[in-house]
Amino acid sequence: MKDVQTGGCRCGATRYEITGSPVTQLMCFCSDCRAFTGSDAFAAYIVKQVDFSPTEGSPKFYATVARSGRAVKRYFCDTCGSSLWAQLEIGLVSVAGGSLDDVELFQPVRTNLADEAPAWARIPDNLEAG
Ligand SMILES: [Zn+2]
Ligand SMILES: [Zn+2]
Numbered sequence: 001m002k003d004v005q006t007g008g009c010r011c012g013a014t015r016y017e018i019t020g021s022p023v024t025q026l027m028c029f030c031s032d033c034r035a036f037t038g039s040d041a042f043a044a045y046i047v048k049q050v051d052f053s054p055t056e057g058s059p060k061f062y063a064t065v066a067r068s069g070r071a072v073k074r075y076f077c078d079t080c081g082s083s084l085w086a087q088l089e090i091g092l093v094s095v096a097g098g099s100l101d102d103v104e105l106f107q108p109v110r111t112n113l114a115d116e117a118p119a120w121a122r123i124p125d126n127l128e129a130g
Helices: 031-037
Strands: 004-008 015-019 024-028 042-048 052-056 060-065 071-076 083-088 092-096 110-112
Touching: 031 042, 031 071, 031 083, 042 083
Parallel strands: 024 110
Antiparallel strands: 004 015, 015 052, 024 042, 042 092, 060 071, 071 083, 083 092
């Protein structure tokens, strides 16, 4: 793995950099992630806040409260609307795996709230249930 990973939105206005390795990688099927992506799950490439830096653009965010009771800010490009990352209150950033320049870096190891997935969701069977 490279020391610095990069990613961004569809139009290129918003870019970010990640240093270091992810803390964990998972597919989240919660209703907030479903709304954020418009799909069955959010491909969560979770890194430490200190390892994450927005480098270009002025993404907007939508502030919510997760089921855990913790604040979450879900960032999206203010130009093209790509879902990009969620900033979690616990010092972590959940980066959209599909926004990484090298999408193969995303290698999920578990699911989150898969019991809330719609019937048409694609849940890989090799993932640990979370
Ligand atoms: Zn954009
Ligand atoms: Zn979720």
